[in-house]
Amino acid sequence: MLQNGVDLSVDLCGIRLRNPLILASGILGTSAALMERVGRGGAGAVTSKSCSPLPRAGHPNPTVIKWGPGFLNAVGLANPGVEAQVEILRETRRRLVDVGVAVIGSIFAETVEGFARVAETLSAAEPDLIEVNISCPNVAHELGAPFSSAPESAAAVTRAVKAATDIPIIVKLSPNVTDIAAIARAVEEAGADAIAAINTVSGMVIDIEAARPVLSNLEGGLSGPAIKPIAVRCVYQCYQAVSIPIVGIGGVSSGADAIEMIMAGARAVGVGSAVFWGGVEALGRIAQEMADFMSAHGYRCVSDMVGLAHRPSSWQPSSIEVGVATGRCI
């Protein structure tokens, strides 16, 4: 997509996205009609709500509250199950094919074998990419520590899903670990086509009048602008550890935020909570802001900026040169 003379399109695992902005899983991804609206609102891709082998009711309310510049949620992975999800994804693809918006199916399961089974079933819907959510922090009571907590379990899920589908997979990592780079490396070695970072940051809000945590799950995951510096740091560390593409997610609500994520090393950028402020057009607006920044600074395409913040400290940016320095746009 050419905007202000700049090319916003990116290649993610062989899938061409018209711009790098991806609707993050769990935000408005519950129906084809809603994902269509976000796609028509300007997204490069949309991700459906994570689905499991069987339907799940999720946790009782309160499940989502707003806390300052962010949200704390413990929805508990409520979803209609993979069988129903196949229909939702087919319908989403049908509605978005003429718009040129890629469709990403998100999956999770309680066991390694479960992940493989969901991936296989979901593949029937032929999503462009499959996101493997091994990092939800809100179901630990039921399911134990997420698979993203250790390199071995993260790699085991990645291998099982790779063996179960031919569709490229994005493995979604958690910030709630000591060394995210080690997990990223393990996932890359196990065959992941890309990684996404980050899922929500584990947190808690206590109501002092009630003298108890507000969420019924007690803990929840923090998202939104409150977590952006954490997400940028995680993407930066992953970029140094792996060579597969990274989808940077966490707190992005403006073109400047998206550019920051890309300079940290992301090839594409997930946006979730920002739809609270920007509605279904939020991603389109962020894309436009990116294009404005790029044309003002002489960047021709997104790959001109991927990982730029990793330049040695002796290097001085001089705007126009930066754009041409990297040569080929991919």
Place this chain on the structure above:
Amino acid sequence: MNYVNNWRPDLPRAARIIQIGVENERTRTFVLDLHLAARPGQFVMVWLPGVEERPLSLIAGDPVSFTVARVGPFTTALHQLRVGDRVWVRGPYGNGFDVRGQHLLCVGGGYGVAPMLFVARQAIAASRRVTAVIGARTAAELLFTDRFAALGCAVITTTDDGSAGARGLVTDGVRRVLEQGLPDEVYACGPRPMLEAILRLCQAEGLPCQLSWENKMRCAMGICGTCEQNGWLVCREGPVQRWVPIPP
């Protein structure tokens, strides 16, 4: 300090119940010591710690009041509360009704009558004419007929069993009103089949209408997608949907 305090309105706020009205066997009205700038048709998320958090429509924002029918665990727990007990509230949420035209027809079924009272109060305060059609199964379940009358509304009632007003459904009452002359706009809240019937009636007459829909909710802020209905977010883009006739 202020920076942190300014965030508080986004979180549930503790409020005390200062009055409880027993409307009928299944329905109570709660008044809280909390004041919110709210429009008719908006709702709040009410949290009972240890129980649940659920959406309830406001009958007034100043002070916050809502009318609740006992249908399951959450509403039963709410009904067990006494004056002086506390509940937690976040909101108000949703778009609300828009008072339009000189003559409003307000239609309520079940506890859906409650938000209609908020519309009627605002419309009468703005010197509009209001006709209220209130339906219930039996006379004992009719809500707020006296309160609508006290505001100065023309009140028509229907009951399924004919124990008060005309025998029949609330939509029969609406049909009768429409035969006597059309209002400028129709407002309705109640069970889904009632709303669908009213929408059909308004479409047939070419009358604009504002209908308040319900769906299961989590965030109430338009991010989680739980309340989605044909791509429409009931919590944020609704709960009120305005239908207008397409000009010929």
